Amino acid sequence: MRYVAVFWICTAALLAAACQPDRDVQPVGAEIPGLAVPANFPAPVYSTGQNPPTAAAFALGRQLFYDARLSGNGLVSCGSCHSQADAFAQAGVRFSAGVNGRLGPRNAPALQNLRWGRSFLWDGGVSNLEVLPLAPITNPLEMNETLPGVLRKLNADPNYLRQFAAVYGTNGPITSQQFLRALTQFTASLTSANSRYDHYVRRETGGTMASAELRGLALFQGRCASCHASDLFTDESYRNNGLDRRFPTDSGRIHITGRPAERGLFKVPSLRNIARTAPYMHDGRFQTLEQVLAHYDHGVQDSPTLDAQLRQPNGRLGIPLTAQEQADIRAFLLTLTDPGFLTDKRLAAPQ
Secondary structure (H helix, E strand, C coil): CHHHHHHHHHHHHHHHHHCCCCCCCCCCCCCCCCCCCCCCCCCCCCCHHHCCCCHHHHHHHHHHHCCHHHCCCCCCCHHHHCEHHHCCECCCCCCCECHHHCECCCCCCCCCCHHHCCCECCCCCECCCCCCCHHHHHCCCCCCCCHHHHHHHHHCCHHHHHHHHHHHCCCCCCCHHHHHHHHHHHHCCCCCCCCHHHHHHCCCCCCCCCHHHHHHHHHHHHHCCCCCCCCCCCCCCEEECCCCCCCCCCCECHHHHCCHHHCCEEECCCCCCHHHCCCECCCCCECCHHHHHHHHHHHCCCCCCECHHHECCCCCECCCCCHHHHHHHHHHHHHHCCHHHHHCHHHCCCC
16 A cells, blocks of 8 residues: 555645745735634644635635535535534544445544644545645545546536636636645634633633643643643654554554554544544544543553553553543543634635
């Protein structure tokens, strides 16, 4: 499967070179969500200078995100599997249905704070935010379409031709670079940084935390933050967190790199809005946070690539947590819900 990684790396490089900002496209202000870098966040990996935001381009990207014509059968949009109310995941669904009801092997990840991502998907098969849409669009189990097929549909639509011409100042056909840049205008705006926890660490109004939540925060920082690092709550790494002894159906990152040392490794997800994104893990096997915490306490399975953080000096596997400690960590995790992000009308499907 190494050719998959080579394909995405080459594609990303080509598109990144081709998708340079037009000089006549000027940034706009606060009418586009997610532009400001939160005070408690690091600098983004994907900067707005790479694809300067405009109101018209954002509106176009939003329309594309919710347009089912991007799929092969015209019934599945990006928003079909990434619901705003669920932090752009699909709550309650282990495997999202693609075209003709087809099911893939992985749970749909939440789409949030993508500007800070160095790579994407559970196995890191995409390393450029502007290329990310190609993965679901071309996957036969998801949207089952081709990039040329998408462009044919867009170029056959007079409304899209007018919108793209207005944004990019061209009268020719819609190009792949324009399509991907426009869609990225929307996905790059999906910034979640206004949970109660954020207000607490920034010392803002509404940042009060209860004693159990503060105990949970301290436990989290001591037991979990080596992987779920910074206020992004992920270190963007790939790890084997002990779900299985063997990986017969999905061996994770080895599919991309071909390295045996990466068998069973999957991306560390952000924990933001985690109360809204169940089920959990790459295969959606856990339905509740209680099950997740129980797994780390006593459910970790040994294998050659198990993450070293889950091997205790006494030989025990996992992260020892009493029932009270699990309850406190859960209480803290609930403070990571960002109601404004989940309800911002600017991110909802156009009416």
